Amino acid sequence: MAVLLQRRILGHGGRSGSLAKRWPRVKERPEIAVDWVGLISEIALRRDRGAYRRLFEFFAPRIKGYLMRTGTSEAEAEEIAQEAMITLWRKADKFDPATSGAVAWIFTITRNLRIDALRKGRRTERVLQDVEAEYRPEPVESTETAYSRSQEAGHVELALQRLSAQQSEIIRLSFLEERPHSEIAELLGIPLGTVKSRIRLAMNRLRELLDASK
Amino acid sequence: MTIKHHPPEEFLAGFAAGRLDQAEHIVIAAHVSMCARCRRFVGAFERFGGTVLETVKPAALAAGAFEAVMARIDGGEAAPTAPAVARPRRADDTGLPKVLDLYEIGRVRRIAPGLSMRPIVIPGGGKSRAFLLRSEPGSRMLEHTHTETELTCVLEGSFSHEGGYFGPGDFDIGDNTIEHRPVVGADMPCVCLVAMSGKLRINGFLGRLIEPFIRL
Numbered sequence: 001m002a003v004l005l006q007r008r009i010l011g012h013g014g015r016s017g018s019l020a021k022r023w024p025r026v027k028e029r030p031e032i033a034v035d036w037v038g039l040i041s042e043i044a045l046r047r048d049r050g051a052y053r054r055l056f057e058f059f060a061p062r063i064k065g066y067l068m069r070t071g072t073s074e075a076e077a078e079e080i081a082q083e084a085m086i087t088l089w090r091k092a093d094k095f096d097p098a099t100s101g102a103v104a105w106i107f108t109i110t111r112n113l114r115i116d117a118l119r120k121g122r123r124t125e126r127v128l129q130d131v132e133a134e135y136r137p138e139p140v141e142s143t144e145t146a147y148s149r150s151q152e153a154g155h156v157e158l159a160l161q162r163l164s165a166q167q168s169e170i171i172r173l174s175f176l177e178e179r180p181h182s183e184i185a186e187l188l189g190i191p192l193g194t195v196k197s198r199i200r201l202a203m204n205r206l207r208e209l210l211d212a213s214k
Numbered sequence: 215m216t217i218k219h220h221p222p223e224e225f226l227a228g229f230a231a232g233r234l235d236q237a238e239h240i241v242i243a244a245h246v247s248m249c250a251r252c253r254r255f256v257g258a259f260e261r262f263g264g265t266v267l268e269t270v271k272p273a274a275l276a277a278g279a280f281e282a283v284m285a286r287i288d289g290g291e292a293a294p295t296a297p298a299v300a301r302p303r304r305a306d307d308t309g310l311p312k313v314l315d316l317y318e319i320g321r322v323r324r325i326a327p328g329l330s331m332r333p334i335v336i337p338g339g340g341k342s343r344a345f346l347l348r349s350e351p352g353s354r355m356l357e358h359t360h361t362e363t364e365l366t367c368v369l370e371g372s373f374s375h376e377g378g379y380f381g382p383g384d385f386d387i388g389d390n391t392i393e394h395r396p397v398v399g400a401d402m403p404c405v406c407l408v409a410m411s412g413k414l415r416i417n418g419f420l421g422r423l424i425e426p427f428i429r430l
């Protein structure tokens with residue numbers, strides 16, 4: 001299987017200036033178009049280390065950066081980032097491109113490892129828990145075809161694109177970066193009450209968009 | 215199964231981002247496993263999370279991290295095996311959502327006539343407790359409010375209160391602004407998965423729970 005890679009120049013170094021610049025809106029994709037799905041399948045099919053290295057170089061520092069942004073210590077963020085990359089290698093053959101995008105899949109790996117780390121820190125005795133299974137509690141219905149799943153993924157993608165920049169921003173700050181409402185208010189220069197109502201409106205809007213795209 | 219009552223989106227978002235308290239996480243997972251609409255919302259959020267991951271400011275890994283990871287992969291470091299879940303299943307466990315397969319469930323405790331509960335064992339605890347609550351058909355609670363948040367997912371049977379009718383898969387949220395007077399459906403027992411937060415110790419909490427219940 002020939003995997004086509006299109007790679008333009010990475011545009012990541014030297015971000016500076018205002019916060020808004022350093023934390024680009026979600027809609028502003030990085031200036032890169034790498035076929036992540038293709039790279040993951042190279043790992044699944046032939047344990048391709050070159051493909052793995054490219055995924056590692058892009059994602060490992062971002063996983064670490066994301067975790068540190070959400071308050072994880074640097075040491076733990078480093079450990080989870082490495083664990084996440086090992087998981088990516090091991091589970092590459094389980095990745096189903098029809099269900100979710102490559103980056104969404106890597107996000108869920110990161111999230112699950114973080115939950116696991118948080119739980120481990122709390123419990124006295126070691127109890128293994130399968131966080132991943134908690135998110136996929138039911139087997140995918142056999143009647144569900146890859147086509148309908150990819151159609152579903154397309155609907156979801158479209159809904160996300162239709163969120164306004166302001167709505168994406170408030171969702172990112174509040175739920176993904178986990179900033180307290182007071183910090184968001186300060187960051188955006190809006191009253192606390194407005195933060196709360198914007199979050200509510202963004203949530204309603206996302207639900208509406210997803211419900212509409214049946 | 216027609217699900218009419220869904221969790222507030224904030225809880226679904228928190229679930230997708232992996233930041234819910236564990237007891238709340240379990241109840242949301244149970245609802246999501248039964249509700250295609252909310253699965254879609256969670257899926258959308260995971261995609262959104264991916265985009266955030268793609269655009270976040272990177273933090274350099276320690277020198278030699280890649281080589282260290284490759285060494286761990288080559289070393290065949292024990293792959294994480296699926297956890298052996300040794301939870302004694304009871305004959306009446308069959309209708310429970312799969313998420314509960316991952317947890318140990320405590321013994322049945324009678325709370326009041328027609329009302330019993332089984333705690334979900336959460337290693338290390340958390341701010342909320344989770345438990346299965348089973349009430350006999352036709353039970354009625356006196357009007358009450360909650361001091362903290364209570365999340366409920368109906369697994370079997372039904373109940374009704376001012377907010378409407380709640381059947382299997384339906385999700386209910388109670389807090390100190392809501393007055394409840396639920397009545398359990400008359401045809402079969404109602405089994406709910408509940409997450410309840412509060413600073414009360416379990417005894418005090420049970421005591422409080424017994425009080426508002428009467429069997430009709």
